[in-house]
Amino acid sequence: MTTLTTPTQASAEAGSATALLEFTNTTMTFPNGTVALRDVDLTVSPGEFVSVVGPSGCGKSTLLRIASGLETASDGSTVVRTDHVGYVFQDATLLPWRTVRQNVELVAELRGMPAQARAAKAAEVIETVGLKGFEDNLPRQLSGGMKMRASVARSLMMDPELFLFDEPFGALDEITRERLNDELLRLFAEQRFAGLFITHSVSEAVYLSTRVVVMSGRPGTLVATFDVPFPIPRDPDIRFTGEFAELTGRVSHALREAHS
Amino acid sequence: MALEAPLVRARPRRTARKSPFTARAILKGSAWKVLAVLVLLIGLWHLWAASEAHKGLGFLVPYPHQVWQLGFEDSQSRSQLAQALWNSVQVTFVGLAIAIVIGVVWAMVMAQASWAEQALFPYAVVLQCIPILALVPLIGALAGFGFEPRVIVTVMIALFPMVSNTLFGLQSVERGQRELFELSGAGRLTVLRKLQMPAAMPSIFVGLRTSAGLSVIGAIVGDQFFQRGTPGLGALIQVDQSRLLGPQMWAAIFTASALGVAIFLVFGLLGRLSVGRWHDFS
Numbered sequence: 371m372t373t374l375t376t377p378t379q380a381s382a383e384a385g386s387a388t389a390l391l392e393f394t395n396t397t398m399t400f401p402n403g404t405v406a407l408r409d410v411d412l413t414v415s416p417g418e419f420v421s422v423v424g425p426s427g428c429g430k431s432t433l434l435r436i437a438s439g440l441e442t443a444s445d446g447s448t449v450v451r452t453d454h455v456g457y458v459f460q461d462a463t464l465l466p467w468r469t470v471r472q473n474v475e476l477v478a479e480l481r482g483m484p485a486q487a488r489a490a491k492a493a494e495v496i497e498t499v500g501l502k503g504f505e506d507n508l509p510r511q512l513s514g515g516m517k518m519r520a521s522v523a524r525s526l527m528m529d530p531e532l533f534l535f536d537e538p539f540g541a542l543d544e545i546t547r548e549r550l551n552d553e554l555l556r557l558f559a560e561q562r563f564a565g566l567f568i569t570h571s572v573s574e575a576v577y578l579s580t581r582v583v584v585m586s587g588r589p590g591t592l593v594a595t596f597d598v599p600f601p602i603p604r605d606p607d608i609r610f611t612g613e614f615a616e617l618t619g620r621v622s623h624a625l626r627e628a629h630s
Numbered sequence: 631m632a633l634e635a636p637l638v639r640a641r642p643r644r645t646a647r648k649s650p651f652t653a654r655a656i657l658k659g660s661a662w663k664v665l666a667v668l669v670l671l672i673g674l675w676h677l678w679a680a681s682e683a684h685k686g687l688g689f690l691v692p693y694p695h696q697v698w699q700l701g702f703e704d705s706q707s708r709s710q711l712a713q714a715l716w717n718s719v720q721v722t723f724v725g726l727a728i729a730i731v732i733g734v735v736w737a738m739v740m741a742q743a744s745w746a747e748q749a750l751f752p753y754a755v756v757l758q759c760i761p762i763l764a765l766v767p768l769i770g771a772l773a774g775f776g777f778e779p780r781v782i783v784t785v786m787i788a789l790f791p792m793v794s795n796t797l798f799g800l801q802s803v804e805r806g807q808r809e810l811f812e813l814s815g816a817g818r819l820t821v822l823r824k825l826q827m828p829a830a831m832p833s834i835f836v837g838l839r840t841s842a843g844l845s846v847i848g849a850i851v852g853d854q855f856f857q858r859g860t861p862g863l864g865a866l867i868q869v870d871q872s873r874l875l876g877p878q879m880w881a882a883i884f885t886a887s888a889l890g891v892a893i894f895l896v897f898g899l900l901g902r903l904s905v906g907r908w909h910d911f912s
Binding site for chain 1: 806807809810812814815825829905
């Protein structure tokens with residue numbers, strides 16, 4: 371169990387013992403006085419995939435950075451109840467001098483996993499993300515989507531129980547993005563980790579998630595929560611149903627209201 | 631547990647690397663243009679030499695063929711040249727090696743903290759700004775006039791590009807990559823070894839190429855001031871000049887230039903071989 375701030379405060383709260391990630395009144399004020407987040411309450415449990423939608427600069431990435439430990443909230447409590455945290459950055463952040471295999475092994479290598487176990491695990495996750503046959507390629511030889519797959523594979527090495535995504539598919543074209551969404555959903559259906567996904571695409575959020583929260587900007591606060599009723603595993607064609615459109619519409623409305 | 635394989639599989643792309651040294655490459659490439667200019671230059675030189683000879687200064691500007699015959703073909707001149715070249719090469723490489731070690735370590739220290747950079751970088755600039763010639767008498771008095779002072783001058787001239795390029799490279803690491811290492815619990819040393827140093831290699835090779843060229847200059851300049859010990863090309867140039875041996879002097883000048891070009895090419899090639907796989911090293 372990794373405790374970022376004041377664990378007593380959070381564990382005292384009843385009924386949330388299973389949540390792997392728990393924000394309570396999380397507030398982030400930067401040294402220059404900017405309030406990026408105010409009183410955010412959010413829990414993510416195993417089997418939950420929560421997307422945070424909001425416009426650029428509303429503090430949603432800050433929320434993720436606090437969860438990962440890259441930044442420390444200035445107030446409130448943030449509890450992470452696992453050491454197995456996967457983090458997927460906005461960019462693939464692959465090291466250009468390492469092959470796909472070496473990049474995938476990187477985090478495990480830094481964490482001290484023995485070489486043999488690492489190689490076996492790497493082969494497994496590379497197959498999972500569909501990069502088999504590209505192990506010895508360098509990042510410059512890969513397309514944007516393939517780089518992102520390698521980046522996800524790198525996180526999978528540590529069997530993440532909590533998976534944090536910082537707008538990972540934002541820079542990809544529509545088709546690639548949809549493919550990767552499908553594969554991420556399938557991964558989630560198999561592994562049932564706790565997912566926190568940051569995006570500014572409402573349809574991506576609804577399609578991927580079990581719950582969508584809407585964030586307003588400056589300071590960032592959670593203004594609305596929507597449970598997504600569609601079952602997992604999820605049929606890609608769900609995106610073209612009336613219910614999907616209706617839910618997407620309601621989320622978009624909430625988003626617009628928060629910023630009017 | 632494999633997920634469905636992606637529908638579209640991009641074929642692994644191979645980056646084509648053309649060798650500039652094959653006959654076809656020379657014909658198709660730009661080498662013949664360089665040669666054409668060379669022929670033109672030799673022609674102009676010939677005219678120049680003719681005009682100087684007319685003024686009675688032929689001993690200073692000999693004809694190209696005289697340089698070839700008396701400077702390179704003559705066995706005594708050639709063995710002198712070879713000996714001087716070997717001595718200069720030694721000074722160049724020892725000086726360069728020391729400059730690399732000092733430069734890289736210096737930059738690594740500065741890359742550790744911004745206060746270290748603020749405290750130490752000005753001295754790299756100062757070192758760059760010192761007129762080395764002003765120090766020559768002092769260096770001579772302290773270190774003698776043999777091999778060591780030549781190396782000291784070479785190091786001082788070649789050091790700055792190593793420091794600045796290595797520092798730039800170490801600091802060129804992307805924020806996301808740094809955070810990835812941070813999230814994975816990597817320590818300072820691991821970050822340096824597995825992230826910063828590999829990321830800095832392209833810049834280090836750029837610095838290396840520049841410093842290598844400068845270290846040739848350092849070796850020649852050092853030679854001209856420290857006449858004792860084993861004289862290199864710089865000393866030979868001066869001796870030939872004072873004896874009015876024009877062709878031999880020109881031969882020594884060309885040999886020194888060729889050493890500079892060769893070292894530049896060698897380190898460029900080394901750079902391409904070590905980082906060209908993942909970085910467009912030009």
